Amino acid sequence: MMYALVDAVSMYASAEKVFDPKIRDKPVLVLSNNDGCVIAACPIAKRLGLKNFVPYFQIEKQAKAVNAVIRSSNYALYADLSSRMMDVCAQVCPDLHIYSIDECFLKFDFNDSLENWMRLGDALRRKVWKEVRLPVGVGFGPTPTLAKAANHASKKVEGFNGVAVLDSARYRRQILTKIAITDVWGVGKRLGVRFNKLGLHSALDLANQCPFKMGKQFSVVVENTVRELNGEIRLGWDDVRPDKKELFSSRSFGERIADKAQLRHALTMHAQIACKKLRHQKGRANSAVFFAASSPHDANGYYKETLFKHFARPTADTRLIIAAAHDALHTIYKPGVNFYKCGVGLLDLVDETHIQEDLFSSSMDNTKLMGCLDAINTKFGRSTLQFAAVGTDQKFHMKQAYLSPRYTTRWSDVPRIKC
DNA sequence: TCTGGGGTCCTAGGACCC
DNA sequence: TCTGGGGTCCTAGGACCC
Numbered sequence: 001m002m003y004a005l006v007d008a009v010s011m012y013a014s015a016e017k018v019f020d021p022k023i024r025d026k027p028v029l030v031l032s033n034n035d036g037c038v039i040a041a042c043p044i045a046k047r048l049g050l051k052n053f054v055p056y057f058q059i060e061k062q063a064k065a066v067n068a069v070i071r072s073s074n075y076a077l078y079a080d081l082s083s084r085m086m087d088v089c090a091q092v093c094p095d096l097h098i099y100s101i102d103e104c105f106l107k108f109d110f111n112d113s114l115e116n117w118m119r120l121g122d123a124l125r126r127k128v129w130k131e132v133r134l135p136v137g138v139g140f141g142p143t144p145t146l147a148k149a150a151n152h153a154s155k156k157v158e159g160f161n162g163v164a165v166l167d168s169a170r171y172r173r174q175i176l177t178k179i180a181i182t183d184v185w186g187v188g189k190r191l192g193v194r195f196n197k198l199g200l201h202s203a204l205d206l207a208n209q210c211p212f213k214m215g216k217q218f219s220v221v222v223e224n225t226v227r228e229l230n231g232e233i234r235l236g237w238d239d240v241r242p243d244k245k246e247l248f249s250s251r252s253f254g255e256r257i258a259d260k261a262q263l264r265h266a267l268t269m270h271a272q273i274a275c276k277k278l279r280h281q282k283g284r285a286n287s288a289v290f291f292a293a294s295s296p297h298d299a300n301g302y303y304k305e306t307l308f309k310h311f312a313r314p315t316a317d318t319r320l321i322i323a324a325a326h327d328a329l330h331t332i333y334k335p336g337v338n339f340y341k342c343g344v345g346l347l348d349l350v351d352e353t354h355i356q357e358d359l360f361s362s363s364m365d366n367t368k369l370m371g372c373l374d375a376i377n378t379k380f381g382r383s384t385l386q387f388a389a390v391g392t393d394q395k396f397h398m399k400q401a402y403l404s405p406r407y408t409t410r411w412s413d414v415p416r417i418k419c
Numbered sequence: 420t421c422t423g424g425g426g427t428c429c430t431a432g433g434a435c436c437c
Numbered sequence: 438t439c440t441g442g443g444g445t446c447c448t449a450g451g452a453c454c455c
Contacts, residue, residue: 011455032424039424039455053455055423073424100455188453219429221453248426297423308447343425399422 002117002140002167003147004106006089006124008082009135009155011102012040015078016071018133019407019415027068031056034252034399035072072400080408084132092124097237105144107237114165121154121163140165141172144235145228148185149176149203156183169231176204176229186225191218203229243281243351249273250291250343253396257339260329263292265391267325270344272387275318278346279374284314284355286348288321290328295340305332314350317370321346322389 008014012030017023027045029038038059041050048066050059056070063070082101090096093106112120121138128136139150146166154164157178166172182192184203200206207229215223224234249270257263267290278285288311293304307328311320325344332342352367376385405413 034422034424036422036424053424057422060422102455186453190452219452221429244427246427250425252424295423306448341424345426 001142002108002111003142003144004093004108004121004124005099005103005139005141005144005147005151006106006128006136007103007151008085009137010040010042010046011082011134012071012073012078013042013045014134015081016069016074016404017042018081020404023069027063027066028071029056029063029068030071030073031402033073034254035401036252039073070402072403074404074406076406076409077404081132081134085128085134085136088128088131089124092120092127095237105147114167114171117165117167118163121165125162136162138163140167142167142231143228143233145185145225146172146231149179149183149229152179152183172231173204173207176207177202179203181206184225184229186221191222194218243283243349244277245349246345246347247274247277247281247283247285247349248343248345249277250341250345251398252295252341253339254399255396256295257396258335258337259395260333260335261391262395263333263339263342264326264329264389265394266342266396267292267329267344268322268387268389268391269394270342271321271325272318272390274344274346275316275321275370276374276377278349279316279370281349282352283349284316284352285321285346286311286314286350287346288324289345289347290325290332290343291345292332292339292342294337298338298340303334303337305334307331308347314355316352317366318373318387322387326389 013028016028016030025044027048027050028042029045029050030040031037032039035056037055038050038052041052045068048068050063050066050068078101086096086098086104089104089106093108095107095109097105097107099105117140121140124138125136128134137151137154139147139152139154141147141150150164150166153166153175154160154162157164157175164175166175179202181187181195181201181203182189184206187195187206195201195206200209206226209226211223211226211230214226227234251266251270253266257266288309289306290309291304291306294302296302309324309328311324315321321344373385377383407413407415
């Protein structure tokens with residue numbers, strides 16, 4: 001049994017380079033929605049000291065000083081390249097779990113030598129580069145957490161060139177010493193500080209702890225991490241990417257909103273998006289939360305209001321969620337507040353096949369209608385059919401000052417070759 | 420001049436009930 | 438005079454990930 005984790009190197013920044021070879025040897029930064037924070041920095045940019053996850057305006061000068069190329073998020077492009085990358089991985093190993101837009105786990109039901117795993121990883125890297133032009137790293141390990149660690153090592157530990165294998169216990173210990181504890185999957189900044197205080201600094205230090213004690217002192221999550229680092233599988237194949245227990249759609253506005261109707265439009269939009277995600281995982285929600293807030297950075301005080309709503313029966317009907325959102329609006333809207341962000345969360349989700357239907361269900365929750373809505377939007381584009389309540393005069397468009405073309409998903413943006 | 424992402428899960432602690 | 442359990446639900450906030 002062997003797991004592999006394949007992930008794209010600085011996915012968004014690399015994606016920007018695919019159809020724009022002129023910028024391949026330049027530092028590239030990709031900004032979050034509304035051009036707020038840096039969310040991807042290519043390796044060249046990182047070497048120049050440009051950091052991820054900082055507000056762009058704070059490093060704008062620094063970026064300009066090194067002639068960095070700046071791009072707004074182009075999710076249409078990233079999503080399309082991602083699916084091509086996943087297709088290539090699936091050709092190599094059909095037992096695949098997509099973990100995020102730039103990562104997937106592969107599971108192999110056999111054992112092989114270290115050399116053969118290395119060869120396979122190398123072949124996979126070449127294949128993805130050849131067919132999609134995305135650079136990927138590949139890590140192999142007997143548990144998902146070890147595969148993650150191997151993937152990290154493949155890019156960061158001296159002596160590896162994009163592929164690493166953590167199989168035998170002895171070899172595993174050698175590499176885990178070279179991985180910082182905060183680079184272990186599931187260990188962030190805060191836990192890192194607490195571990196450091198206990199004298200734990202490397203991934204190996206963590207692996208050497210008693211799992212039971214760590215579980216008591218920290219959490220089950222930490223306990224599972226320790227066990228996985230020792231080769232004990234705690235994240236079952238179905239748990240690597242289980243169905244979500246909650247689903248959110250939220251976004252900050254390009255410009256502040258004070259108008260009640262605009263807030264209603266935005267909440268309606270998020271209700272639509274969240275419901276679509278919910279139906280995609282074949283789930284139903286028992287409750288929902290609606291919220292709107294001003295910015296914590298605004299001078300005149302932080303305002304946030306949330307409203308929870310329980311449904312009589314679990315639902316995935318956009319109409320019911322929108323109606324609930326409109327009810328909630330009266331509670332969360334406050335005149336005079338400059339709203340910065342709002343959103344909808346669907347909570348307490350259950351699988352649609354595990355629902356006890358009641359006598360009135362057919363009239364209450366029209367699954368067929370929603371299925372039809374999704375089918376049309378999948379076939380003809382995602383905004384083909386919308387609820388009228390999203391409005392026709394939306395004023396909350398995202399800021400996207402540095403957007404690249406949607407090379408692969410829009411006819412007018414298809415790259416042209418000049419002869 | 421102004422600008423600060425989006426999503427998910429876990430846990431501690433409060434409120435309430437018997 | 439002092440003492441006082443156990444369970445459930447809800448929520449805010451912590452923590453992590455990409």
